[in-house]
Amino acid sequence: xxxxxxxxxxxxxxxxxxxxxxxxxxxxxxxxxxxxxxxxxxxxxxxxxxxxxxxxxxxxxxxxxxxxxxxxxxxxxxxxxxxxxxxxxxxxxxxxxxxxxxxxxxxxxxxxxxxxxxxxxxxxxxxxxxxxxxxxxxxxxxxxxxxxxxxxxxxxxxxxxxxxxxxxxxxxxxxxxxxxxxxxxxxxxxxxxxxxxxxxxxxxxxxxxxxxxxxxxxxxxxxxxxxxxxxxxxxxxxxxxxxxxxxxxxxxxxxxxxxxxxxxxxxxxxxxxxxxxxxxxxxxxxxxxxxxxxxxxxxxxxxxxxxxxxxxxxxxxxxxxxxx
Amino acid sequence: xxxxxxxxxxxxxxxxxxxxxxxxxxxxxxxxxxxxxxxxxxxxxxxxxxxxxxxxxxxxxxxxxxxxxxxxxxxxxxxxxxxxxxxxxxxxxxxxxxxxxxxxxxxxxxxxxxxxxxxxxxxxxxxxxxxxxxxxxxxxxxxxxxxxxxxxxxxxxxxxxxxxxxxxxxxxxxxxxxxxxxxxxxxxxxxxxxxxxxxxxxxxxxxxxxxxxxxxxxxxxxxxxxxxxxxxxxxxxxxxxxxxxxxxxxxxxxxxxxxxxxxxxxxxxxxxxxxxxxxxxxxxxxxxxxx
Numbered sequence: 001x002x003x004x005x006x007x008x009x010x011x012x013x014x015x016x017x018x019x020x021x022x023x024x025x026x027x028x029x030x031x032x033x034x035x036x037x038x039x040x041x042x043x044x045x046x047x048x049x050x051x052x053x054x055x056x057x058x059x060x061x062x063x064x065x066x067x068x069x070x071x072x073x074x075x076x077x078x079x080x081x082x083x084x085x086x087x088x089x090x091x092x093x094x095x096x097x098x099x100x101x102x103x104x105x106x107x108x109x110x111x112x113x114x115x116x117x118x119x120x121x122x123x124x125x126x127x128x129x130x131x132x133x134x135x136x137x138x139x140x141x142x143x144x145x146x147x148x149x150x151x152x153x154x155x156x157x158x159x160x161x162x163x164x165x166x167x168x169x170x171x172x173x174x175x176x177x178x179x180x181x182x183x184x185x186x187x188x189x190x191x192x193x194x195x196x197x198x199x200x201x202x203x204x205x206x207x208x209x210x211x212x213x214x215x216x217x218x219x220x221x222x223x224x225x226x227x228x229x230x231x232x233x234x235x236x237x238x239x240x241x242x243x244x245x246x247x248x249x250x251x252x253x254x255x256x257x258x259x260x261x262x263x264x265x266x267x268x269x270x271x272x273x274x275x276x277x278x279x280x281x282x283x284x285x286x287x288x289x290x291x292x293x294x295x296x297x298x299x300x301x302x303x304x305x306x307x308x309x310x311x312x313x314x315x316x317x318x319x320x321x322x323x324x
Numbered sequence: 325x326x327x328x329x330x331x332x333x334x335x336x337x338x339x340x341x342x343x344x345x346x347x348x349x350x351x352x353x354x355x356x357x358x359x360x361x362x363x364x365x366x367x368x369x370x371x372x373x374x375x376x377x378x379x380x381x382x383x384x385x386x387x388x389x390x391x392x393x394x395x396x397x398x399x400x401x402x403x404x405x406x407x408x409x410x411x412x413x414x415x416x417x418x419x420x421x422x423x424x425x426x427x428x429x430x431x432x433x434x435x436x437x438x439x440x441x442x443x444x445x446x447x448x449x450x451x452x453x454x455x456x457x458x459x460x461x462x463x464x465x466x467x468x469x470x471x472x473x474x475x476x477x478x479x480x481x482x483x484x485x486x487x488x489x490x491x492x493x494x495x496x497x498x499x500x501x502x503x504x505x506x507x508x509x510x511x512x513x514x515x516x517x518x519x520x521x522x523x524x525x526x527x528x529x530x531x532x533x534x535x536x537x538x539x540x541x542x543x544x545x546x547x548x549x550x551x552x553x554x555x556x557x558x559x560x561x562x563x564x565x566x567x568x569x570x571x572x573x574x575x576x577x578x579x580x581x582x583x584x585x586x587x588x589x590x591x592x593x594x595x596x597x598x599x600x601x602x603x604x605x606x607x608x609x610x611x612x613x614x615x
Binding site for chain 1: 331379521
């Protein structure tokens with residue numbers, strides 16, 4: 001078998017690198033919110049970087065192993081323990097059959113990635129093992145794990161060994177005020193000039209309503225809208241549009257008050273205007289934001305977005321090289 | 325109707341075909357996304373038609389955003405010369421209007437509604453100028469609807485009724501969204517109908533429920549074995565009112581694995597529809613019911 005879930009944590013789901021290709025039917029890509037950390041955890045235990053892992057948010061699960069395994073935990077600083085003995089993060093360690101993996105309190109970040117050599121073995125659904133709970137699709141029975149679940153683990157590679165570690169300078173760990181870079185666009189023209197300024201000037205805070213679908217922010221000044229006669233089918237509120245698709249990372253502001261950044265479990269469309277999109281290089285960062293964390297949105301252009309994407313790709317390459 | 329292009333970050337292009345909803349805008353969005361699919365542009369990962377807009381996702385490591393934009397604009401000029409016809413499917417969807425389950429839900433969330441004393445059907449009938457709920461149901465289930473978008477959540481069809489604009493049913497969303505909606509509820513918000521494919525939050529007016537599964541992630545339902553989602557953009561839906569007995573009989577068939585939707589392949593011509601919506605709809609219903 002593999003893992004017996006003794007306590008599930010707050011919300012622990014099976015995730016891999018996601019399920020692209022079905023967004024036009026309302027099925028979001030899902031997958032780890034912090035894909036760099038997910039890939040690192042896998043590489044540490046000798047898995048392909050896109051193998052399925054457990055994503056735990058804020059509070060770690062408690063898991064009994066019924067076979068010997070090699071495990072690594074990356075992402076949020078959620079200290080792993082084996083039979084109560086603390087283990088280093090970003091480093092592979094051994095768990096013996098009968099031992100229990102548990103976690104200390106969260107020190108930083110939001111989501112920890114727990115990779116087990118061999119990968120979490122749940123059925124592939126539409127090409128991915130990721131969980132999409134809203135659609136009861138994929139992962140372990142389409143839902144977050146519960147106490148008593150028994151989760152299978154695949155066959156580990158000969159490459160799996162304890163003591164492998166990501167060098168400190170290559171670890172991704174956030175702190176302080178986070179900056180999310182935004183390319184303005186989509187329905188940006190719906191805002192007044194004033195609102196277009198204050199959105200980027202204000203410090204926002206992550207709201208408690210922040211999950212895999214989207215992160216909500218509050219605390220900035222309300223945004224005002226350029227006057228227009230609402231088009232047929234758009235609805236009466238000035239923040240309404242004729243229901244459209246929502247890009248991943250797009251920022252909608254219903255009623256002009258609280259921005260919501262959509263993430264990998266996004267609702268695929270709806271009737272709220274969007275003022276722009278968080279650039280692809282900063283999507284992982286969002287997955288590690290805690291509620292109340294101060295956040296600023298920073299306006300960038302396409303050139304900056306593409307450069308940031310290339311830098312992120314280079315960093316992932318260096319991390320991979322350090323573990324090969 | 326001049327399309328407006330915008331980048332959604334470094335890996336999406338968003339195209340607003342028109343600010344307002346119309347069958348023309350939807351048709352253009354659908355034909356544009358069909359051309360993108362057929363042209364197999366390298367690096368494209370998602371092709372999403374919506375009501376009056378569409379969205380492409382791509383891998384900027386394989387095709388630069390500016391090249392992707394140029395490709396879409398090139399395809400647009402080709403698509404506008406299209407012949408405005410569509411080979412598609414028409415489905416009959418049975419609806420138990422004013423059923424006890426959506427009724428329970430809409431009463432539970434009454435303080436979030438524009439009209440706390442009535443039901444959603446009574447409210448929608450009144451603001452759309454119908455003398456009674458039965459008259460409203462007759463209009464709702466009379467003319468067919470286009471599936472103008474699939475999304476929000478897995479398999480949820482947005483529906484746009486195939487009637488002249490002055491006959492379009494319009495209703496605002498709830499003042500504050502509900503935290504619960506029964507699965508397979510038939511709803512309406514703005515100018516769009518919908519069928520809630522999964523249980524969950526929602527803001528549309530609640531009119532009734534269909535016994536006909538439209539999304540099955542376990543792929544046990546006979547007609548969802550090949551793919552878990554029934555509808556795709558461009559499908560046509562005709563609602564058929566059923567009473568409690570009709571609903572129960574259908575549910576029994578669903579549970580026994582013997583329910584089969586009434587469905588026919590049809591050809592739709594936008595030009596024909598523009599000339600006479602009533603004649604086009606009559607022809608479509610003739611195809612559906614074998615008249």
